[in-house]
Amino acid sequence: MPSIKELISEYSSNPLFRDAEATEILINSGPYRRPTRVNDNAFINFDKVLTAKDIGSNSSLSTHRMLLNIYEADLYFLPRDPKKLDRTAEKQFYNAGNLLAGEKVRPILENKAFSFLNSDISTQGPWNGDMMLTYFNEYLQREQADAKLGFDASPLNRAILNADHPDQAAKHYLIQMAPDFLSESSAMARYSLGGYGQVQSALFNILIDEYGASVHEQKHSSLFEKAMASVDLEPDIHRYWQFYQASSLALTNYFHYVTKNKTEFFRYVGALFFTESSLINVAGNQSKLFKEIFGTHVDTLYFDEHHHIDRHHGDMVLKKLIMPLLNEYGDQVVPDILQGFEEFRYLQQLADEDLQAQIEWAGHINEAIEHGKNLYAQIEDGSVVVPLETFLEANDERSTTHTHPDDRLLVIESGEMDFWPMYGEEYHFRPGDILFVPKHRLHGSVVTSPECVYHQPLVDGMMRRYGETDNQEAECK
Ligand SMILES: [Fe+2]
Ligand SMILES: [Fe+2]
Ligand SMILES: [Fe+2]
The missing domain is CATH 2.60.120.10 (Jelly Rolls)
Structure with missing residues (x-):
């Protein structure tokens, strides 16, 4: 029986995942090339679960890079530039050997990446469906009240505005969204298969909107491509791979995690409700932030569209997914729906804080x-x-x-x-x-x-402004 380290090393030995070359600070060779720090994996204890405090750690980065590569083997990618189609790389990414090696380590990586959510968030207690609906409606009311706050009310947006070069900080922010938005709703599509009644069709209805009702220019990922291109970012899949923070990958991976594992359907529904209903304000504020920083030439249609349609999607998730599920299956589904809602909210908060910390350092x-x-x-x-x-x-x-x-x-x-x-x-x-x-x-x-x-002298404790200074597991050379 191979050890966890051997399994990880087997998966990372794929040439597509080898360390970056000097010329690969941006990845220009197509969607399959995803450098990791293969040598660091030998120093990482993949048995030890991450905590919320570790989300920016190197072991988190390595875990989430590998997880994304494993999940994305379910998604099909072609390079935007046909000249970059490399059939050898395509096969290395999608071949059965890579899939099998990935499946062997996926549960280990998922356990490492996401177990802390279950221990940090407790939805135990006397919850029933009515209480959950009241709780969700109160959340929606709070979101509506928050809509009156300015776009600079969020600490993250303030950090971006206060950076020495707000335009670079804003581009770094857009790049954090790219692993999700350039193939938007691919995770959702995993639940388009099967047979589970009206709820399946309601979810499919949202998926159709996300895919622009088959009009390519209106597909949400196409709108995001235009947003990137309007500020001189190339919207190639994972061109900016090296600049994804682990906490941003965690957001994308969470949706892959709860859609890949079909036992987590109800958690997915809760997380989907959070994301669709919170995006109304978040997307509205992102649109204002980018206009403030880039001026009128930035294409904010992606954000304006979500500000608009996610009002509808949040409502649909509540009325066409959550309420029918409660009617049909009763209170037994409540803990998982709540769990997914709270988990994604928590992860989003951690990701915002991690990005803010990055910009407060790198932006000054x-x-x-x-x-x-x-x-x-x-x-x-x-x-x-x-x-x-x-x-x-x-x-x-x-x-x-x-x-x-x-x-x-x-x-x-x-x-x-x-x-x-x-x-x-x-x-x-x-x-x-x-x-x-x-x-x-x-x-x-x-x-x-x-x-x-x-x-590289270690100066832990000499400067506390940038965060905590407790010692951690060794995780890199
Ligand atoms: Fe969308
Ligand atoms: Fe949506
Ligand atoms: Fe370093």
């Missing part, structure tokens, strides 16, 4: 440089004693984007490197350059000189 890089210099001065003058953690990398040595389990400095001793703390922000570091890199913040780099010697 001069502050992080200044802070790094101050901390390093304390190390140099001996007032703080920490190991320097020296690394040597050769020219072109690539770093598939990743996060660290602790606050670190990046101190360049010799050589040069390009460094990315988020999409669109590229920095060129030379000897003497210093940067503070907080725990769980996504970044990548490529050495651009014959070799580069740099230090």
